Amino acid sequence: MERRTLFWNRDDLVLNCAHFVVSPTLIEPMHGHTYQIKIEVEGTLNESDVLIDFLDLKPIVRKWKEEFDNSLLLPTENPLLDIIEIEGDYLKLYVKNIEKEYIVPKHTVHLLPIRNTTVECLSEFFTKKLQEEISSKYPNVKKVRVMLGEYSKSSASFEC
Numbered sequence: 776m777e778r779r780t781l782f783w784n785r786d787d788l789v790l791n792c793a794h795f796v797v798s799p800t801l802i803e804p805m806h807g808h809t810y811q812i813k814i815e816v817e818g819t820l821n822e823s824d825v826l827i828d829f830l831d832l833k834p835i836v837r838k839w840k841e842e843f844d845n846s847l848l849l850p851t852e853n854p855l856l857d858i859i860e861i862e863g864d865y866l867k868l869y870v871k872n873i874e875k876e877y878i879v880p881k882h883t884v885h886l887l888p889i890r891n892t893t894v895e896c897l898s899e900f901f902t903k904k905l906q907e908e909i910s911s912k913y914p915n916v917k918k919v920r921v922m923l924g925e926y927s928k929s930s931a932s933f934e935c
């Protein structure tokens with residue numbers, strides 16, 4: 776069977792999120808991005824002669840928007856960042872290597888099981904998430920790639 780690639784790249788595929796990268800060499804202040812999302816899937820045609828139906832991608836991305844849009848993305852696997860629940864539905868974020876604290880309302884936060892909120896780690900997170908969501912319905916899809924771009928600056932993709 777011939778391998779095909781399908782690209783999904785719409786102007787409204789964006790997530791507005793705040794984040795800050797914490798690493799031994801890079802410590803960013805908290806800031807926001809309009810992340811642009813591009814999706815690529817690769818595989819063979821199914822019995823309907825499509826790789827994947829766009830109508831199945833739309834609700835997945837809509838769900839991402841409901842879940843992640845306008846939130847602060849925080850990595851739970853970062854050894855330099857402590858996320859501590861405090862009274863009144865707030866979180867205290869403690870950046871160990873610079874001994875700096877942030878207090879943020881809990882409802883604005885989205886915790887992600889990743890090491891950092893770099894575009895590299897975020898694209899891996901969303902690629903795996905998409906792959907999980909489509910794999911049972913589309914066994915014909917062999918590769919999934921989600922590219923995440925910090926609008927016109929930098930972007931990264933992950934493939935699985």
Ligand SMILES: [Zn+2]
Pocket residue numbers: 794806807808925
């Ligand atoms: Zn940033």
